[in-house]
Amino acid sequence: MLVSFRLPLLNEEMDINDAAGIQALLEQLRSSQAWQEAVALPTAPNEPNIVPEPEESNSAPSASVAELLSQLRTEPDTSTLDRPSEPTPSLPKPTTPATPHLTPLTPTAPTADLSDLSRHLTFQQALPVIANLSGNPNLIQTLKSVRVLLTCLLELMFPSQMKDEQHALETRLMEERKAIVTKYEEKVKVAKTKASMIGSGMSKHEASMLSGAFHKELKSFDTERVLTAWDGLVSQQQDALSQLGIPIMFASTEPSHRESQQKVIQVLEGLL
Structure with a gap:
């Protein structure tokens, strides 16, 4: 018998990597009335009366829990995916400064020899x-x-x-x-x-x-x-x-x- 139930947290987006959030959701599932009714159903005589683990049981209630857990996998934020990543600003490559071309200075001949000037x-x-x-x-x-x-x-x-x-x-x-x-x-x-x-x-x-x-x-x-x-x-x-x-x-x-x-x-x- 498949029991459908709804938890308030299922309508909210949750990060599947948030371990604390998932643990809190599982605790709410275990304490819910639907979970208790599913656990109270008669089981086969040869099977021990134990509470099946949600991730390992193949029963119908377990399937419902797995279905609920699957809803926790939120779709990735399309706004983040669709937004083109900003290119990482690249530093300009250091350029070797061009060596200035130095024109050798040609000493110009003095207009007049200093010794000649002193003569006058x-x-x-x-x-x-x-x-x-x-x-x-x-x-x-x-x-x-x-x-x-x-x-x-x-x-x-x-x-x-x-x-x-x-x-x-x-x-x-x-x-x-x-x-x-x-x-x-x-x-x-x-x-x-x-x-x-x-x-x-x-x-x-x-x-x-x-x-x-x-x-x-x-x-x-x-x-x-x-x-x-x-x-x-x-x-x-x-x-x-x-x-x-x-x-x-x-x-x-x-x-x-x-x-x-x-x-x-x-x-x-x-x-x-």
């Missing part, structure tokens, strides 16, 4: 540059250790090596000049000896000839030997001062240039 400075324009250089202890130390002439009669400050070269040149030129004087002294001595041997003094003409030759050779030595060697040494010293960054200092034999250089040297001497 006036003495007034050179003063700020000298003031900046005065803070360089190496320059001051170098200037303290040198002494040389920019012109024939001007003493300048210069590196000690140049000072030694100047001293060596002065000594050599002095010895060469002294040799010329000694040569003519010997000539005068020989002339006087010859004159005394013949019982007469040196003639005025001979004395004038020896004196003229002597002064001519000395003048030639001073202009061609001494001044040329001295100018060469001064040019080397001018270049050395120019490399120290001192303005207006460059190799030149022009009187106006050397006059400006002399003023610069006087300022440098005031820093010492």
